[in-house]
Amino acid sequence: MEGLVAIISDYGLKDHYVGTLHGAIKLISPDVQIVDITHNVRPFDLVDAAVKLKWSYKYFPRGTVFLVLVDPDPTAEPIIVTTERFFVVCPNNGVGSLMFEEEPPEKVYRINADHYFISGEGNFRGRNQLAPIAAELSRLGSARHFGEELEMSKLKRFRLPQPTEVSPGVVETIILDIDHFGNIVLNLEYNGKEPLYAEVAGKRIQKVKSSFAGVQKGELFLSVNPEGYFQIVAYMASAAQLLQAKRGMKVRVVFQG
Template sequence: MENIVAVISDYGLKDTYVGTVHGVIRSVNPDAKIVDITHNVRPFDLVDAAVKFKWSFKYFPRGTVFLILVDPDPSSESIIVSTEKYFVVCPNNGVGSLVFKEEPPEAVYRITADHYFIEGKGNFRGRNILAPIAAELAKLQSAHHLGEEIEISKLKRFRIPSPVEVSPGIFETIILDVDSFGNLILNMEYEGKEPKSIEINGVKIEKVSEKFSGFQKGELFVSVNPEGHFQIVAYMASAANILKAKRGMKVKVEF
């Protein structure tokens, strides 16, 4: 048993929030291995959290407990989702929507084992409720004693827009994510065929390259990110800044 708790949050690292969550997990489960996937999800941004979760979960071993702490709606239920390989502890707010397409839920539990909760001031569900449950779950590898099973249909989900073919060989896509390097990641995956061009904000980009070499600083080109999505890159610079682009902006892709 790996005894791993993998955490995604929008807490950032400036405050004490991440550290106290770690402390709670280790207090409940001293042998837990805590992996911080990211704490830089945009505040309250479920789409950003869902994308980061999708791009990371498959690299973890069976039995990993994912603790997802992006929580814009404190009224949502606290739940555990079990799949064939993993457990997810999170609010029922749709944050697992993309992952559950690839790793279907086998059961969903409303967390009821309040004797595991810790006392704390303020509204800090991540520390007081979800963290201790995730820590106990990593030990038990079973959710049966931690909650009441509910219908899988009660699991909230949302969809991310797909590319739309607006004319033969021409697709309207959107920027799905802007990474820390300023690369613009599209909601279109590479399926073996390179585009002729990508156009954004009136700028047409025709260079496509697998390698990040042989370019002038700031030169734009199209590549594929580690998770298989097309991305617009500026060599040794920020494509987002150069193109004045942000997430959700429309991009035309021609094949």
């Protein structure tokens, strides 16, 4: 039975890259299922890709091969990471870090089985090297065929700044992501405790709601996104534009002290 390959990249949809990526996978595994999680990661942005993978992997069935092709460092060697339930094919650049905090890696393999690669000129290793590996891996269901096992210490990982309680009831966090709608997603998980308000870019957002019901167009309020993180949103408008907010900016969320 053919498996499933789920792809995250910064290729965009304007050019032929995504189409030929699909073609390269289908050449090897014609019956494999392909899911495009997103191809609109910010170019070369590992944090953006890591966030998208973290918020996606848990909705896929056991055995899924995640093919993550955000690749700012051409010296990062291609690897396969296995977890209890999944495979991740990617450059060794830390892109799986946030997923691995929740889904611990079990083994890491350096990909050296270049006989699987598509020959040709150019440096499009996402399509020519990693995609064929993902396709074969989806068929075989075992990573040991594709290279040598590495010590776990060789797997590159990074951590994001964690929320900090700077005074009683006042938590300082950062903007983790700004989504397609301009919603400002904070690096602060909802734990059942409702905030009083948030402060960002010198402005205070005092309304806290669980839905858009009863909100005026352009009105800002705090809510919780589908993945369980606090967000600042504006009904039928971009909160990020209204607040001139950018990813990485500090935000204070105030709770009852």
